[in-house]
Amino acid sequence: MPKIRRRALLGAVSAVTLSSPALAFPDRTLRIISGFPPGGLNDIIARALAQPLSAELGQAVVVENRGGAGGSVGATAAARSAPDGHALWMGIVDTQAINPFAYRNLQYDPDRDFAPISMVGRFPFALIVGPSRPGIQSFPQLIDAARPDPEGVTYASWGVASTPHLAMERILAQQGVRMLHVPFTGQAPAMQAILAGQVDCFALPAGGAESLTRDGRSRAVAVLAPGEVPLFPGVPTVKSFGAPLESGLWKAIYAPARTPAPVIAQLNAAVRRAMTNAAFIEVVRQQGAVPEPSTPEFLAAFQRDERRAWGDVVRSTNALVE
Structure with a gap:
């Protein structure tokens, strides 16, 4: 060849x-x-x-x-x-x-x-308050509710060391308060717990948060983003309350x-x-x-x-x- x-x-x-x-x-x-x-x-x-x-x-x-x-x-x-x-x-x-x-x-x-x-x-994440706390309409009110009793207000996550857990711990440390962490096995079970009134608040992806607020029983009190999230027009960032945090x-x-x-x-x-x-x-x-x-x-x-x-x-x- x-x-x-x-x-x-x-x-x-x-x-x-x-x-x-x-x-x-x-x-x-x-x-x-x-x-x-x-x-x-x-x-x-x-x-x-x-x-x-x-x-x-x-x-x-x-x-x-x-x-x-x-x-x-x-x-x-x-x-x-x-x-x-x-x-x-x-x-x-x-x-x-x-x-x-x-x-x-x-x-x-x-x-x-x-x-x-x-x-x-x-x-991006949004922080919502569920129907278990109908009187809380804003982020400052949520923080004030937690001050008297570190375990009096509960927050959900999809597990220890998950993004929602770490984000909330950083926010609470900056605000000088504590809440009781309640971990679940996933986002969907935690959302169900919020709707059922078993936990008080949850920092979760904005799409899931928006679905929980449609009937008016749950409210978004802050977004964990650098600016306004289109799904939540007018909802303030946690940064505006002194917590320099972006999470999602x-x-x-x-x-x-x-x-x-x-x-x-x-x-x-x-x-x-x-x-x-x-x-x-x-x-x-x-x-x-x-x-x-x-x-x-x-x-x-x-x-x-x-x-x-x-x-x-x-x-x-x-x-x-x-």
Whole structure:
């Protein structure tokens, strides 16, 4: 065989070998694993993304809820999945930036065990007061109600060292008061507890907060954002009361570590196109946010920054899970 022809053939074989993982992918149903129960924001966004992502990839995309331990159960399951691109992980700030500092025996490492694909979005929080406290109409009134008895006012979260827990602890420390923390297994159970009058207040994603205030029995008294949140026009920021705090959830899509680079590139392109889908954009808008697709490199750097920032918060609040 002439040298030039042989070299060309070897080059062609190498190109096919390098690209074959992407060409063979996907060949079956994909899963988006969510670390929280159905009904919460993670579930809503994962399901909204699944449909346009399925259209982009030409395969069914299903959502698998694996709740428990602040999202750690689902994260561990996702990290241990086959690195072939058919198992995706809907990570959030709790699972990717907070849990490594809060959980002593975490079974996964957010940096080592996941391959970043794309950011999804950042979702602001609103602080609401439920029907158990009909006389509280403002943030100062909520704080004043807590002053006489540190356990007289209760607040919900979806777990010890979760974003709502840490956000409330920072607010209360700045205001010089205490409240009784009541953790639940997810956002949806905590919302049900607010409606039932079992807990008094809850800092939660703005979309869920807005749904709780529609009948007028629950009220938004502050937003944990740098400025006004469109879902709550006229509701003040906690910063305006002296608490320099912005808090919310960011969400992002990952694959298990060691997923081939061509598959990551294909998934990134498909996820980014899926996030231009009008129905998906509307779901995100209803949650007080906009889609924020990104490169894998941006997500990796963003996660590293978030881990540093939230590590300081966990240490300052001593919010540890044994």
